[in-house]
Amino acid sequence: MPMGRVMFGKALLVLPALLLVSASPTHFTPTAPPVTQLLKACDQKDGWADPAPPARIDGQVYYVGTCGITVLLIASPQGHILIDSSPAEAAPLVLANIRRLGLDPRDVKWLLASHAHFDHVGGMAALQFATGAQVAALPAQARELESGTVASDDPQFGLIDHGIRTVKVTRLLRDGETIRVGLNRITPIATPGHTRGSTSWVIRGCGARNCAAIVYADSASTPAADGYRFSDHPAWVAQYRRGVARIAVLPCSLLVTPHPGQSALFERFAGDAPLADKEGCKRYAESSLAKFEERLAKERSAK
Numbered sequence: 597m598p599m600g601r602v603m604f605g606k607a608l609l610v611l612p613a614l615l616l617v618s619a620s621p622t623h624f625t626p627t628a629p630p631v632t633q634l635l636k637a638c639d640q641k642d643g644w645a646d647p648a649p650p651a652r653i654d655g656q657v658y659y660v661g662t663c664g665i666t667v668l669l670i671a672s673p674q675g676h677i678l679i680d681s682s683p684a685e686a687a688p689l690v691l692a693n694i695r696r697l698g699l700d701p702r703d704v705k706w707l708l709a710s711h712a713h714f715d716h717v718g719g720m721a722a723l724q725f726a727t728g729a730q731v732a733a734l735p736a737q738a739r740e741l742e743s744g745t746v747a748s749d750d751p752q753f754g755l756i757d758h759g760i761r762t763v764k765v766t767r768l769l770r771d772g773e774t775i776r777v778g779l780n781r782i783t784p785i786a787t788p789g790h791t792r793g794s795t796s797w798v799i800r801g802c803g804a805r806n807c808a809a810i811v812y813a814d815s816a817s818t819p820a821a822d823g824y825r826f827s828d829h830p831a832w833v834a835q836y837r838r839g840v841a842r843i844a845v846l847p848c849s850l851l852v853t854p855h856p857g858q859s860a861l862f863e864r865f866a867g868d869a870p871l872a873d874k875e876g877c878k879r880y881a882e883s884s885l886a887k888f889e890e891r892l893a894k895e896r897s898a899k
C-alpha cells in the first residue's frame with residue numbers, strides 16, 4: 597500500500613514494520629508465478645522476443661528472459677544483479693518481468709553479460725537507461741560491449757549483426773573477481789571461444805532458507821563466417837579448448853545457459869530431468885567440444 601494512502605494514526609504503527617521488511621533478508625519475498633505458466637507460454641516457442649513470464653530457478657535467482665533467451669535476475673534486499681538483456685526489442689519484456697516479481701528495475705545495481713551478440717546484449721543499453729545500473733565485464737568482453745561488435749579476427753565477424761547499441765563498461769573485472777550485492781556473490785570466469793569475450797558466471801544467490809549455487813555457462817557453439825577455417829587459426833583453437841575445459845570443471849550444481857534449450861532448462865523445469873545436476877557442466881562442455889573437434893576434422897579432410 598502506498599504510504600500516502602495510510603491513515604496518519606495507522607502510519608505510526610505501519611512505518612516501523614515497513615522499515616523492518618526492507619532491511620531484513622528474511623522478509624524479502626519476490627513472488628514468481630508457478631513455472632507451469634512459463635512452460636505454457638513457451639510451448640512450441642523459442643523466439644528471442646517471445647514473451648515468457650518470470651520463474652524462480654532456485655534461492656533468489658529468477659528467469660526473467662523470453663522463450664528463447666535467458667536473462668537471470670539475482671535478487672536481494674540490497675539490490676539486484678541482471679545477467680544478459682535479450683535483444684533490443686525484448687528489453688521491455690525483461691523490465692515487465694522484474695516488475696511482475698514485485699521488484700523495481702531501478703534496484704538493479706549491476707548489468708552483466710554472457711557474450712556480446714545482439715540476441716543477448718542488444719537490450720543492454722535500454723536496460724542501463726531504465727535501471728541506472730552499472731555495467732561490469734572482463735576486459736575482452738568490455739571491448740566488445742563498448743564497440744558494439746566482436747573483433748575483426750572473431751570467427752563470427754561479419755556473420756552476425758554487429759550493430760549493437762554500445763554501453764559504457766564502468767567496472768573492469770578480473771577473472772575470478774567476485775561481485776557482491778547483499779548476501780549474493782557472482783564470479784566471472786573467462787571461457788573464450790564462442791566470442792573472445794565469452795564469460796561464464798558462478799552464482800551464489802541466497803534466500804532466507806538456502807543459497808542457490810548456479811553456473812551460468814556461456815554458449816560454447818562455434819559457428820563461423822563463410823570461408824572461415826578454425827584449422828588456420830591454432831591460437832583460437834587452443835583458446836576454445838581452454839575455455840570449454842574451464843566450463844567442465846566449474847562448481848556445477850545447477851547449469852543454466854544463454855539459450856534455455858542449450859541445457860534443456862524448460863524440460864528440467866517440467867520435471868523431465870532433475871533441475872540440479874552436478875555433471876551438467878561437464879556434459880555440456882564435452883558435447884560442445886565434440887562438435888568442435890568434428891568440425892576441425894572435416895576442415896582437415898577437405899584440404
Ligand SMILES: [Zn+2]
Nearest residue numbers: 711713790815
Ligand atoms: Zn552468440
